[in-house]
Amino acid sequence: GENVEQHPSTLSVQEGDSAVIKCTYSDSASNYFPWYKQELGKGPQLIIDIRSNVGEKKDQRIAVTLNKTAKHFSLHITETQPEDSAVYFCAASLNYKLSFGAGTTVTVRA
Amino acid sequence: DGGITQSPKYLFRKEGQNVTLSCEQNLNHDAMYWYRQDPGQGLRLIYYSQIVNDFQKGDIAEGYSVSREKKESFPLTVTSAQKNPTAFYLCASSLFADSGNTDTQYFGPGTRLTVL
Numbered sequence: 001g002e003n004v005e006q007h008p009s010t011l012s013v014q015e016g017d018s019a020v021i022k023c024t025y026s027d028s029a030s031n032y033f034p035w036y037k038q039e040l041g042k043g044p045q046l047i048i049d050i051r052s053n054v055g056e057k058k059d060q061r062i063a064v065t066l067n068k069t070a071k072h073f074s075l076h077i078t079e080t081q082p083e084d085s086a087v088y089f090c091a092a093s094l095n096y097k098l099s100f101g102a103g104t105t106v107t108v109r110a
Numbered sequence: 111d112g113g114i115t116q117s118p119k120y121l122f123r124k125e126g127q128n129v130t131l132s133c134e135q136n137l138n139h140d141a142m143y144w145y146r147q148d149p150g151q152g153l154r155l156i157y158y159s160q161i162v163n164d165f166q167k168g169d170i171a172e173g174y175s176v177s178r179e180k181k182e183s184f185p186l187t188v189t190s191a192q193k194n195p196t197a198f199y200l201c202a203s204s205l206f207a208d209s210g211n212t213d214t215q216y217f218g219p220g221t222r223l224t225v226l
């Protein structure tokens with residue numbers, strides 16, 4: 001099955017700075033890569049996703065890049081704000097099943 | 111959380127008891143999923159169902175059972191055979207496999223199960 005690794009496990013950034021989270025996957029057949037944000041005690045919320053036929057996607061302060069050759073994808077958050085503090089998960093889809101990374105706890109310092 | 115509801119929010123169980131977690135969706139999604147989340151870990155797939163009256167085991171199905179009698183509902187039973195059931199359980203749904211956005215999964219708010 002698919003194996004997804006996510007780094008770093010924790011990330012602390014100053015408000016206004018950028019945050020970058022990186023994930024790698026093992027199966028080159030994976031074709032869909034969503035990112036979720038999870039606040040304490042709540043279910044994950046989809047924040048952005050990318051499919052294998054696209055190299056980059058942006059939505060306001062959030063962007064995702066995909067390198068299929070290297071089998072890695074990254075989440076970029078610019079101009080971070082306190083409300084960006086949460087746990088972020090990457091995932092890779094193979095045969096309609098999602099495999100998740102272990103998560104990154106992002107703390108934005110005011 | 112979209113149109114996915116899970117109940118109850120908190121659930122306490124004594125050892126040796128079976129317990130059923132509810133998941134309902136009004137998104138008209140064909141596929142539904144159950145995940146388990148432990149502290150500091152990613153989500154792990156327990157069971158999934160792509161169509162009514164059909165479901166498949168995920169990566170950690172032992173000690174769990176499901177049913178899919180209605181499109182809107184996908185209850186999960188945690189049986190006494192599950193040795194370490196204390197966890198946060200998340201239900202998700204997505205469009206059926208042959209649709210354009212089939213892989214997008216939307217999650218419910220979760221149920222926190224504690225075994226006493």
